[in-house]
Amino acid sequence: MGETTAIPRKTRIQAQNEELILKAALEVFSAYGFRGATVDQIATNCGLSKPNLLYYFRRKEDIYVAVLEHTLHDWLEPLRSLDPAGEPIEEITRYIRTKIRLSRDNPKASRLFANEILHGATAIGTYLKGPLKDLVDEKAAIIRGWIAEGRLNAVDPHHLIFAIWATTQHYADFEPQVQAVVGGGPEVMTKAEETLTRLFVEGLKPRSQ
Amino acid sequence: MGETTAIPRKTRIQAQNEELILKAALEVFSAYGFRGATVDQIATNCGLSKPNLLYYFRRKEDIYVAVLEHTLHDWLEPLRSLDPAGEPIEEITRYIRTKIRLSRDNPKASRLFANEILHGATAIGTYLKGPLKDLVDEKAAIIRGWIAEGRLNAVDPHHLIFAIWATTQHYADFEPQVQAVVGGGPEVMTKAEETLTRLFVEGLKPRSQ
DNA sequence: TTAATTCTTGATCGCTTGGTCAAGAGCGGA
DNA sequence: TCCGCTCTTGACCAAGCGATCAAGAATTAA
Numbered sequence: 001m002g003e004t005t006a007i008p009r010k011t012r013i014q015a016q017n018e019e020l021i022l023k024a025a026l027e028v029f030s031a032y033g034f035r036g037a038t039v040d041q042i043a044t045n046c047g048l049s050k051p052n053l054l055y056y057f058r059r060k061e062d063i064y065v066a067v068l069e070h071t072l073h074d075w076l077e078p079l080r081s082l083d084p085a086g087e088p089i090e091e092i093t094r095y096i097r098t099k100i101r102l103s104r105d106n107p108k109a110s111r112l113f114a115n116e117i118l119h120g121a122t123a124i125g126t127y128l129k130g131p132l133k134d135l136v137d138e139k140a141a142i143i144r145g146w147i148a149e150g151r152l153n154a155v156d157p158h159h160l161i162f163a164i165w166a167t168t169q170h171y172a173d174f175e176p177q178v179q180a181v182v183g184g185g186p187e188v189m190t191k192a193e194e195t196l197t198r199l200f201v202e203g204l205k206p207r208s209q
Numbered sequence: 210m211g212e213t214t215a216i217p218r219k220t221r222i223q224a225q226n227e228e229l230i231l232k233a234a235l236e237v238f239s240a241y242g243f244r245g246a247t248v249d250q251i252a253t254n255c256g257l258s259k260p261n262l263l264y265y266f267r268r269k270e271d272i273y274v275a276v277l278e279h280t281l282h283d284w285l286e287p288l289r290s291l292d293p294a295g296e297p298i299e300e301i302t303r304y305i306r307t308k309i310r311l312s313r314d315n316p317k318a319s320r321l322f323a324n325e326i327l328h329g330a331t332a333i334g335t336y337l338k339g340p341l342k343d344l345v346d347e348k349a350a351i352i353r354g355w356i357a358e359g360r361l362n363a364v365d366p367h368h369l370i371f372a373i374w375a376t377t378q379h380y381a382d383f384e385p386q387v388q389a390v391v392g393g394g395p396e397v398m399t400k401a402e403e404t405l406t407r408l409f410v411e412g413l414k415p416r417s418q
Numbered sequence: 419t420t421a422a423t424t425c426t427t428g429a430t431c432g433c434t435t436g437g438t439c440a441a442g443a444g445c446g447g448a
Numbered sequence: 449t450c451c452g453c454t455c456t457t458g459a460c461c462a463a464g465c466g467a468t469c470a471a472g473a474a475t476t477a478a
Binding site: 220222247248249259260263267268269 | 464465466467468469474475476
């Protein structure tokens with residue numbers, strides 16, 4: 001009791017391997033979903049044996065939760081940085097642009113979450129109802145304020161945020177469909193960014209000004 | 210050879226059971242995805258034994274493809290009925306309204322497709338590149354025509370269609386998230402419909418008119 | 419009623435997969 | 449160098465799953 005409670009310091013090897021595992025896990029889970037992915041796949045993908053991988057994460061689910069948590073924070077950063085002191089149209093334009101570029105540069109994270117939520121969000125359900133809801137409510141209040149000041153068209157802030165999420169993440173989550181319809185060149189994403197910003201800006205800019 | 214070639218007429222029992230199976234399969238596949246779903250689950254779900262189910266569909270994949278095809282046609286009906294002779298804003302408003310109601314009334318179909326595409330669209334890839342692309346291109350041309358006539362704001366038609374798909378299906382595919390953030394009452398969907406139509410209408414209505 | 423056909427199922431097989439275990443290899447501090 | 453701890457792995461296990469099969473039950477056509 002007088003001693004310091006056991007603090008499990010992380011070995012160099014531990015930190016290194018856990019990072020390898022999380023990277024491989026994102027790859028595999030985002031491609032096949034939780035049930036579709038296999039521990040063997042993840043192990044092979046990062047050059048470890050299966051028992052060795054299970055030495056670092058006892059259960060498959062532990063890897064899954066770890067990679068979800070590890071990715072969630074970064075994913076919400078753009079919304080977090082929506083600035084109440086900024087110019088409304090400019091702030092929202094920047095948000096859309098950041099989100100769609102995140103979707104382009106890190107589609108695996110998008111697909112990981114999409115799959116998790118699509119299948120009931122059992123692993124991150126409490127997170128959604130807690131921190132996520134709090135963040136969204138906070139930003140929705142800001143938008144509501146802008147609307148009250150007449151600086152934005154009157155739309156429901158929550159559903160506006162949903163719309164931005166849906167449209168931007170669509171390009172990562174439904175990539176095969178987008179690819180099938182308009183092809184897969186790099187110009188697709190720039191065109192998407194252009195179209196979405198115009199659509200939302202025109203949709204939100206007050207008529208009388 | 211002189212005889213008529215064997216036409217496999219469907220028995221009453223056949224038709225009845227196949228319908229039961231497809232219904233149960235939609236339920237299970239939409240909830241767990243292809244790999245996550247089990248033949249046993251589907252069988253139990255429709256009151257048949259597993260071998261009996263496999264008497265009607267030889268392989269698990271056959272059930273999956275069947276239920277996909279069975280649902281795809283209905284799912285695209287709203288886009289198909291976009292009328293080139295109609296009033297642009299009115300047509301698109303109707304399309305959004307129809308889509309979001311379809312998403313509300315048949316979320317399982319939405320989730321079935323979402324899962325299929327999210328995991329690479331291996332089963333319907335050729336359909337996407339064929340009939341779907343053709344349909345979308347056709348409707349995009351109509352929208353492009355409306356824009357050329359100055360009856361709509363200038364946005365890329367393909368990406369506009371993607372945006373409508375994304376925003377409307379979001380409420381089915383990401384239901385747990387929507388529920389976590391704004392709750393699950395029936396007013397959510399009406400509010401969503403209202404917000405989306407306003408957003409798109411304001412975004413598409415030409416400023417100078 | 420009879421005979422052919424369709425339908426149904428218990429038992430079972432082969433394979434995949436998550437997870438365990440014991441035993442050895444590697445590493446770091448004294 | 450030595451010793452304790454961390455790390456690694458081949459072999460293995462039990463459960464779950466897709467699929468098969470043979471044999472019996474139900475249905476249908478005559």
